[in-house]
Structure formats: structure tokens, C-alpha cells
Amino acid sequence: MATASGVLEAGSARPVGGGVPPRAGVRVELDQCERRFGEVAALDGFSLAIEPGELVALLGPSGCGKTTALRALAGLEQLDSGEVRIGGSDVTAVPPNRRGLGMVFQAYSLFPNMTALENVGFGLRLRKLVASERRRRAHDLLDLVGLGAQSGRFPHELSGGQQQRVALARALAVEPRVLLLDEPLSALDAKVRAQLRDEIRRIQLEMGITTLFVTHDQEEALSMADRVGVMASGRLQQVGSPDEVYERPVNAFVAEFVGSVSRVPATVGAGATVEVLGRSVPLPAGQAAFAPGSRVDVLLRPESFAVHADRDGLGLVVRRAFLGPVMHAVVALPGPVEIVATLPSSAAGEVVVGSAVRVEATGSPLFVTEPRPEAR
């Protein structure tokens, strides 16, 4: 929707303001980073490499260490061990003010005593740029984020979305080698968020700046990023293109965290197949290691189910959500197991809440895993 068109139009969108030349990004590496806070390992052997000009979204549940990873890259957090390299050189011991990065924070971080223009010019003032040049550059950047008319306003006179735009302009003003964004949109309402998300991506592409974007919103991550890194308890679980992470998760955590899946008990059959809900379907590629006859859990996407109204079916429709062309149905099966299935809206007449249905697996599962120790 808006996201896709925004990204597609990026090349032909408003040109970057005069004084802001497109920059070739640098390569960024975090290597075996460790950081503990008492008992908690916020980073536990965390490694990630970002290619020049690439936007990587770091996705993960709350408290998994995303902010810590970003701050370690910025130099705002000391590492217990590990190495940070920017453009090939080791910056682990370099203080944040000499790493040449731009950062946008989750909390509103504009300096309350300065106008939007002064905020954007702050980094340039530190770099001893003459006042006229500084003002010109700051104006260009405010134009870039669409706030040229608000340059004289103080932060308290700007909306949340406007403040984050100014913060973005401020971060970009110093022509950073790397742009770091820590959930900059999470305090904004859905509409502004989608808009600003597109805008960040457009500017990032135009400037070709290497970017790390932290979020716990998977839609944000999947729609914006060149690659998505999924993180859990201080470790990077998988990093890959959005479709890779979505279609070929490397473990059950990634499969369950990205997108919607249902967990269903199954039995491995002969010849790399698995018996799911009375149907034999092929095991996913690279997952043939289970011995025939072993009990497993399979993870299936909603579109891998077929749901038929059937008075003798064992499933019971618990909830339904109509989404236009398709609908989602939550079906309770014996086990007890609950699955989410996508079915065409044309079935809306028969598959209603409380009706009995028959459920079949129609496709290969996304992932096969050991059954959970405790039955749900």
C-alpha cells in the first residue's frame, strides 16, 4: 500500500536539498559483542555486518537487546568484549562524539532551549561551520523532512511526528557515515508512522547512507529494510532479506516471531514427509533430520490450511476476522490446538463462529521442531 508506493517512488521524489550531497555508505560490523547488566546478558555473542548503503532492521521482542546493540555501535554503551568496526577500522574504544554517526532516539530528544533550526544546526556549530553556511544547511535539511516553514519553532511547539522529523534532520545534518534509528516512530500514531517510515526510507536511499533501524514492529521491519535481523535474548537468530526471513526461518523462534504461524503436533512419515492433520505433506527443505515415526510440532502459515464447513468435522470456529479479499478464522481442534487459517471471503457464508469445520494441511510446513515439553 502506501509503503510500497513510497519506496517505489523514491527515485523520482523530491530532490535532496542543495547542500546535501549523496554519500556512499560505509560497511559496519559488530563482532562477537558481549554486554551484561548484572545477571542479564543484553548482548550475548552478538554479530552483525551491514553493507555500505544498506538499511538493516533489527527486529526482536522487548528486552532482547536491540537498543543495547545500537548503542554499542554508537559508542554510548561500553562493551564487555567484542569489536565494533566502521568503514573497516576498529572504533571499539572511540567515544561516541568521534564516531561520525547520526542517531534518532525513541524518546523526543530535541534540545528544548533551541528552535528547530538551531537543533538541526547544533552538530554543525560544534564543527565550527560559519553561521551563514550553517543556517543554509539546516534550512536545506528542514526542507528535506518537510518542515521548512517551522524552522523557528521550539520543540514544545511541534507535534511528535514533527519533532522526530527535526531529530532526523539534525542527525543527517552532520553528514554521518552511519544512521542509527532506535524505534523513532513508536510514539507516533499509525498514519504518521507509515508516512514517516516511507520518508525515512526515501531519504536513506537518496543519500545512500548505511542505516541500522531498531524496531519491534515486524511490518515496519519487513516493509522498509534491505535485510532484517531477528534478535532474541542478546543474540542474532537470523539475518536475511525480508522474504528469506519470512519464508525460510532458521529456527522456531524466527518462524513464530515473524508473521503469523500455528503450531500443530505431527508425526514424521517415511520419505521426507510428515503426517499433519491426517494429510501427508513434504518436510521443508533441509529439515529431513527427523527419524520416521518421531513426534514433532510443525509450524504452518495461515495460508497452508484448507478449511471446509463439515458437520462431522472436529474443528470449531472460535473467531473470525474479515479482511476484504480474504478472511482469517481461528479454529479450535482437539489436542487442544488452535490454528489460524486464511480462507477466501467467499467462504464467509459457511464458516461462521460456532460452526463445525474440517481442517487440512495443504502445503509444506514452514518449520518442524521438537514438540513442546508441556502440552498446551
Added chain:
Amino acid sequence: MAALTLPGRRTTRGAPTRAEFRVGGWARSIVLLCTAMYFLVPVVASARYALEGAHGTYTLAAVTALFHDPVLLQSLLTSVEISLGAAGITLVLLTPTSVWVNLRMPRLRRAMESLTLLPLVVPVVVVVLGIYGAFPTAVVASPVLLALEYVVLAMPYSYRAIDGGVQALDLHTLVDAGRSLGASWPETFRRVLVPNLRTSLLSAAFITIAYSLGEFAMANLLSFTTFPTELFQIGTEQVDEATAVSVFALVLTFAVLLGLSLLGGRRRAGGLRRGATLSVGGGDGIAAEVDAVLGHVDPGVPGIVHETREVP
């Protein structure tokens, strides 16, 4: 509104009646009047006493006489120097301390608050004896020492003013933002934190100045000739002149503080973030300043005279 009505007059139905509101209004006026009288009567009486000439006439002789007293003027200069010094040291010492505690050791915040209250608990005489014991005579005679002492004595007020302002800032975010934009620690402090602490820092400075200008006991015990001690000296011989000077000092200080409050208020309305609690630090600070002034400059003559009589 309801808080101002007298508890005994409350109707059982709960909502205050019209009459209650009127009583509330009266009660408020009376409270305000009494408070005003409490502060104004001594000042007016002192002023009258100082200006009264022979046979019920009024004369400015006492006021003009004070400008021709070189010792008094010198003592005023000394006091101003010491109080400015004390204010400067206060800002330089306490601002980084408060920032550091809030940023890096938030668990020590409570402990710091208690620690800075200690000067209120330890009597000045005890401190003076400690100073005599701890330092050689040459050091004890230096006005720098007196300035340092005033930093400590005014700390219960000044630290609170600064700390209130620091706590009202989103310190972590501002510091991180400054640092990531290329500011070194000193630059972050000077360009990001100090401008946003302006009101609190002004408050702290003025509390310290007001305290130092009016402090008598410590200066007297350490044998300094400061404005209050000289005033006391004059008071033993020419009471009307001393009274004139103290009234003059009081009015002047009050005018300065009022000006500062107005300035602080305007600043807040202008540049700073709406809803930011900078006013908490600033507001409390001003109140504390007025306390400090009324508690120390005003009793310059009558209050402290009593106190010193008890000290042999």
C-alpha cells in the same frame, strides 16, 4: 477553593455552598493580610525609625550618612565579593555533581539529598570550632575560606534548586543526543545542559548570594568585617543608621529577587518546553531564596544581635 473553607463550616451534603465560598474568600484575605503584616510591620517600623528626626520630623540624614562611611562601604564590597565567589563555587561544584549523580549513580540521589541537608543540622559554632582546629591561622583569615563556608552553609537550598532542575530534564536522552552529534563531555555540559538548567542555576546562585550577604554568625566568629558584622558594629553606636542600612539592603535584595522571578517566568514561557517541570526547580528555588533573604538579611539587626549575645 474548598481547601480554603474552614472545616467546621462544611455542610453535610458535601458540595460547598455559596456562603462557604464567601467565607473561603474572607479566610483567604485574612490569611494573606496576616502574612503580609508579619513581613511588612517590622520593615515599615524599621524604616520609620531610621527616617525619624527630632520632634516628629522625617529626615534622610541616616541614609546619606551611610554612604559616607568608608568602613561600611568596604565591608559591603567584601560581602559582595565573598557572596559572588560563593555563588560561583556553588555552581561549579554542585552542577556537575548533581548531573553526575542523576546520570550515573541515581541510587545515590537520596543519600546526596540527605548529605546536603547536614549544614542545617550542624550549628555554626561547631563548624567554626572545627575550622579553627583544622586550618592554620593564615587560612582561617582568608576570605576564600569564608566563601567556601558559605557554599556549604547555603548548600541545603542551592543543591535542591540545581538538583530539581536536573531531575526535570530528560538527562539521558539529552546527553546521548549531544554526544552522538559530536559534542565532547564538556561541550555537552556547556551547550546542552547548562542552557536548559538556566533557571535552576540562577536560583542556586541567588540563594547563595542572598545567604552570604546576610550571614552574620560565622563571619563574626571568624572575625571578618563583612557587611552584617559592620552593620552590627554600627548598630551598637548609631542604631538609626544601622537600621536605615538594613532596610535599604532588604528592599534592594527583594527588588533583585523579584526581578529574577519575573525574568525566570518570562524565560520559561518563551524558550522552554511546555509542561517541562523546569519551573519546579526554579519555582522552589525562588521560594527558598525569599526564605533565605527574609531569614538572614532581615534579622540582620534585631535577630542576630540576640543570637550573638548568647555567644560569649
